[in-house]
Amino acid sequence: MSDSGKGRGRLVADRRYSKSRAPAKAGKKPVRRKTASKKTVRKRTSTRRRNPIVAFVIGIFAWIWRLFWRLTFRIGIVVVLLLALSVGYFYTKLPDIDALLDGRARGSVTLMDRNGDVFAWRGDQFGGVVTADSVSPHLKNAVVATEDKRFYWHPGIDPRGIAGAVRINLSEGRGPLSGHGGSTLSQQTAKLLCLGVEYDSTQWKNEAEYVQDCRRGSLTRKLKEAIYALAMEVKFTKDEILSIYLNRAYLGGGAYGAEAASQRYFGKPASALNASEAAMIAGLLTAPTTLSPTNNLERSQNRAGVVLGLMQEQGYLTPEEADRARANPAVLSEAAEAKAGGYFADWVMDSGPEFFTRKTSEDVIIRTTLDQRLQKAAEDAMVAIFSEKVREGSKAQAAIVVMSSDGAVRAMVGGRKIRVTGAFNRATQALRQVGSAFKPFIYATALELGYSPYDTVVDEPLTLDIPGSGKWSPQNYTKTFKGRVTLIEALKNSLNIPAVKISESVGRDLVIRVAEDFGFGNNIANTPAMALGSSESTLLEMTGAYAGILNGGSSVTPYGLVELRLQGETETLMDSGGGIGERVIREDAAKQLIFMMEKVVSEGSGRRARLEGRQAAGKTGTTQAARDAWFVGFTADYVAGVWMGYDDNTPLTGVTGGGLPAEIWRETMERVHAGLPARPLPMIIPEPPRAAPAPQPAPQPQQQQRRPTVLQQLLQDLLGGN
Incomplete structure (x- = not known):
């Protein structure tokens, strides 16, 4: 195609380069000039375009952020060092585990009937040391499922659990630290140990005041418990911490520790507990007195059902095992169910020496005269007469x-x-x-x-x-x-x-x-x-x-x-x-x-x-x-x-x-007397007075007639004689 226009030049592109940037002539190497980077250009362009006021404000915030970061970093280092020192301090104060298993301030009294069977307990009962490995696996699992399901995964404190507890407390209209505390088993154990502070009668008026001080829920106290828990995590294994908890926890009825509770409620060792019994004991940890099966068995069984549900959810029980446990709830032993001799046991405790009964620091065994069959007979008789012969609502009392x-x-x-x-x-x-x-x-x-x-x-x-x-x-x-x-x-x-x-x-x-x-x-x-x-x-x-x-x-x-001796000894002290x-x-x-x-x-x-x-x-x-x-x-x-x-x-x-x-x-x-042969009373049946005898000859001089005593004569004179 041609252009018919005349006087017009050739159709060529404009010159693309200035003289200074013209391509080098052949045979000459091109000279490369320095150019500004894109970043520099963008920075210059941005600086030129930013409003001075905005730039000032951003600069202030940038300075504050740099200052905050530097301070936080330094404070963080200080906090970590202080935490490490605190944990180290408590670590050095922690004794061997054997010294932490029995923490009672006083001893217990076990009362046995005339046949040698246990019928009552008093004081702080401790059945003996158990470990997380020696108790029934059901009990170990029930405690973990109920109290701290992430026990084997956290380092002693559980931020996730704390956050969940704060959320629950706020949703229920309480303060963030009121109610649910989010405490781990390690923290609960630290509380049971009272952070290593032993009871001192010169510092506290009584044991109750000491316990109350140990159970304080202030923020400072919780912080100390967390540090103490971390120290325990460093010194002991998870199962050792759980063992301390299983031995020191109060489980109602005066029982401290799993073994005492198992013997108290079921008459068997903690190693022999089945799933329903273990769930009942674990359920007591929330409210040991209120939920105690000797106070309200039905309430305790209901709580055990909740624990069984948690065990199933966390894989400790299959659905079939959980259903079987629910269908066969735990029941009390015969002695625990009867609560035999409550009044009798109190009387024996009051009549014995105080230092071996009410204020004993030792574990004492007392054999008594109680016959549990007769005790039940008296109780049943009382109930029968009052239910059948006394009007409803009467406040009359009786004793036997x-x-x-x-x-x-x-x-x-x-x-x-x-x-x-x-x-x-x-x-x-x-x-x-x-x-x-x-x-x-x-x-x-x-x-x-x-x-x-x-x-x-x-x-x-x-x-x-x-x-x-x-x-x-x-x-x-x-x-x-x-x-x-x-x-x-x-x-x-x-x-x-x-x-x-x-x-x-x-x-x-x-x-x-x-x-x-x-x-x-x-x-x-x-x-x-x-x-x-x-x-x-x-x-x-x-x-x-x-x-x-x-x-x-x-x-x-x-x-x-009948006799009093110390537990584990054969010598009779009283x-x-x-x-x-x-x-x-x-x-x-x-x-x-x-x-x-x-x-x-x-x-x-x-x-x-x-x-x-x-x-x-x-x-x-x-x-x-x-x-x-x-x-x-x-x-x-x-x-x-x-x-x-x-x-x-x-x-x-x-x-x-x-x-x-x-x-x-x-x-x-x-x-x-049911089943006993009838025996006659040990009595003398006097002969009735006979009719007056016929006159007899005068007595011989050597015989003396018996005369009444002064009291006998006075009696006859006053009463008319016979």
Whole structure:
């Protein structure tokens, strides 16, 4: 193609290079000039274009950032050094692991019954050292699953767990460190160790204050716990830290450590726990007292179900194993379920030396007189009568004591709430007026002076002038008079006036002496009203006094402690402090009194206490306005006492000693004697008086006619004789 335009030049490109940049001529090497880099050009362009004010502000922030970074780096180095020094300090203070396993400030007391079976625990129970390897794998897994699922992965503190705990606390309207703490097992162990601070009685008022100080939740305290946990992580292995935790954790019921809890609740070692039992123990770590199975088994089982779910989620149990454990929840051992002898155990602890019981620093074993079968019999009798015979909502109380004739206490119920610990014990602590239950001691005194149960006394109106008090006219319960009655009739019908007459005739001083020698309390009021039981005693003392009558007239000191020794040793440190003591009345006098008291049960005021096919003897007692009702009696095998009343001395309604107390006594003794052969009472049945014999020749000079003693003659003169 051609261009038809004329006068136009050739179609060529403009010159691309200036003269200075023209291509080098052939044969000459091109000279390369320096050019500015793109970065430099961009910087110059940017600087030229940036607003001076913006540049200033950015410069300030850049300077601040550089300063902050330099300071943070230096502070970080300082913090790391301080943390390392702190961890190193605690590391040097940590003792060997063996010294950290048992951290109790006081010892424990294990109580065994008459057969050598454990029935109660007191103090800080420690069953022995366990390790993470020696306990049941289920328990180890349950604790980790419940308390710290990342235990084997973190270095002692868990930032992820802390963040989660803060989030939960804030979502529930609490402070970031209130409630869930995000503490690892290592931190919890540090808290249990109280950061290595030992209890010092000069620094804290008591152990409770020391524990409270160790459990403080301040930010400073948590920081120290974290550092202590890091130190433990450096010194010990994970399983060693877990072992410390398993030995020191409180698990309710006075049990410290896994072994004590396992023995306490299930009667087996911690190595033998199944999944449901392990889950129950691990569940106690959250709230050991509230969730304790001896306080509320159902609540504890529900918590164990939650733990089993966590174990399944984290792969420690298969779904089938978890379902099987839920279907067979853990149940308490027989001893733990029965809580046998709560009142009895408290009494033994109170009666023993303080340095071996309430404040022991050693682990003590006490063998006692308790018979768990008899204990259950007494508890069941109490429940049966109150559920069947007492109106619902009544606040009336009762107490039961069962003992052998030598004073060995076999069962004790100190109130209607039978499964308690540390409660007010109405069998040993309540001083109550005894009413007519005192009368056997009056007749014991008369029999000791040589009188027969068939001697007579006149039941008639009586008025005595008491110095300083004026005239006193006692009344019988029925407000009627029987006329001339034998001592047997006077006792079996619980007549008041004959009891007063006999007491006054034989001498109140002698009656007081006999009663106190038998073990009846002290400070017996030396007034005519003494004969009607105006003095006070405890049920335990009364039952012990009646035991003296059964054993033939010797005094008895009730006792529950048989021997005391330190755990792991065979040497006995303390033996029984009770049993049969001095003789109070002659054996034949005691046996005649037993005969009279048998008539009380078989024919008199205590008929509701009769036992089918078995002889029993006893005495009713009802105080003024029926504020107290008693029945104390015995068979050839056991002595039992029952008291009933209100704690605030409110009068009982329609209750006398021959009523509900006699029925509780019968219910108790029928259960106590189940399976035992019937034995007769050790009594003497006196011969009834014969008709007057025919006149006899005068006695020979060498024979002397027996004359009555002064007391006998006084008795005959006052009572009309026979």
